[in-house]
Amino acid sequence: MWLSEETPTTMTRAPATIAALRQVLAxxxxxxxxxxxxxxxxxxxxxxxxxxxxxxxxxxxxELTCTAPSGGFQLLLGLLLREMRAQNxxxxxxxxxxxxxxxxxxxxxLEHLVxxxxxxxxxxxxxxxxxxxxxxxxxxxxxxxxxxxxxLNRLPSAQWYRLQRAVEHxxxxxxxxxxxxxxxxxxxxxxxxxxxxxxxxxxxxxxxAAGLPATVQRQRRxxxxx
Numbered sequence: 001m002w003l004s005e006e007t008p009t010t011m012t013r014a015p016a017t018i019a020a021l022r023q024v025l026a027x028x029x030x031x032x033x034x035x036x037x038x039x040x041x042x043x044x045x046x047x048x049x050x051x052x053x054x055x056x057x058x059x060x061x062x063e064l065t066c067t068a069p070s071g072g073f074q075l076l077l078g079l080l081l082r083e084m085r086a087q088n089x090x091x092x093x094x095x096x097x098x099x100x101x102x103x104x105x106x107x108x109x110l111e112h113l114v115x116x117x118x119x120x121x122x123x124x125x126x127x128x129x130x131x132x133x134x135x136x137x138x139x140x141x142x143x144x145x146x147x148x149x150x151x152l153n154r155l156p157s158a159q160w161y162r163l164q165r166a167v168e169h170x171x172x173x174x175x176x177x178x179x180x181x182x183x184x185x186x187x188x189x190x191x192x193x194x195x196x197x198x199x200x201x202x203x204x205x206x207x208x209a210a211g212l213p214a215t216v217q218r219q220r221r222x223x224x225x226x
Contacts, residue, residue, distance in 0.1 A: 042139060042173050045083040046076060048214050049190070056139070056173035061164050063186035064177045065217070066145045071192035072212045073145055073177050074099070079209035080139065080175075081109040089138025090114065092131045096124035097146035104205075121147050125159055132166035132174060140167070145177040152182040160185040181217065189218035 041055040049055060056062055066073045077093070077100065084091045090112045093100060098117055102110055116131075118124035121144065128142045144152060164185040167174045176183050183189070192214055 040171075043083065043087075045079050045210060046212060047210050048212060052216070056175060057188060058173050059168045059171045060187045061160070061167065061174045061176060061183060061185050063181065063183040063189040063218075064175060064214075065181055065189065065191045066177055066179060067191060067193050068195040070195045072209065073143075073192060074101070074104070075205055075209035076192075076212055077141065077143075078105045078109070079206060080141070081105060081113060082206070084139055085109045085112055087138065088112070090136055091139045091141065092116070092134075092137045093141045093143065094118055094124050094128045094131065095143050096121055097143070099143055099146055121151055121155070125155070128174075129159075129163060129166065132163050132172070133170060135170040135172070137170075137172050140172050140174040142174065142176045144182075145179055147179065149178075149180040149182065152178060152180070155182070157184050186218065187220045189216070190214045191217050 040058045041053060042058055043050055043055040064073065064076075081091060082105075085108065092114045094116050096118050100115060102115070114131075114137075116127050118127055124142065124144065128140070131137060131140055160183050163174060176186065181189060192212060194213055
């Protein structure tokens with residue numbers, strides 16, 4: 001597991017235990033009281049989601065299934081980093097398979113990012129559970145898009161509901177990227193099911209990200225947008 005100490009392009013080894021990581025975060029980001037966010041949303045800059053209901057539901061889990069190769073999750077992640085930087089809010093990214101490339105995006109967009117490079121699914125879930133209880137983050141992203149569906153399906157449902165309760169308390173939106181539906185506590189589930197053609201790589205990356213097409217697989221009442 002790795003944690004950025006300054007920016008995501010300057011990496012140092014993180015503490016060996018979750019307890020030590022908790023202390024590092026407590027020292028760097030003193031706790032704040034969560035605000036009431038019932039029915040609130042976080043604007044994302046993603047046209048599909050913002051037009052659907054204004055953005056990511058706060059205090060809730062949103063699952064983004066990435067069933068198509070080159071479906072655009074990394075593009076979307078860059079768009080979210082830009083938007084969160086513009087809103088002056090911190091982002092926590094738990095990266096289960098080292099899929100994030102910070103060199104793909106301007107350094108300025110990464111200044112509010114805490115990037116944890118976990119060593120596999122069990123550690124990623126532990127770290128996500130820790131960060132979900134920290135009210136200092138405006139957005140949490142758990143990238144499990146390169147984890148096998150079989151491994152995800154072996155996770156106890158209780159772990160997902162524990163994460164849901166944690167973000168309900170802090171009010172942060174939690175976006176979980178998976179290769180197939182796997183999060184029973186997700187109030188909103190979207191699917192990126194269309195691969196990009198090779199010629200689309202000639203288009204500006206932010207334009208591609210903002211125009212990503214998706215489908216809604218689930219939208220529960222408790223995650224309904226304002």
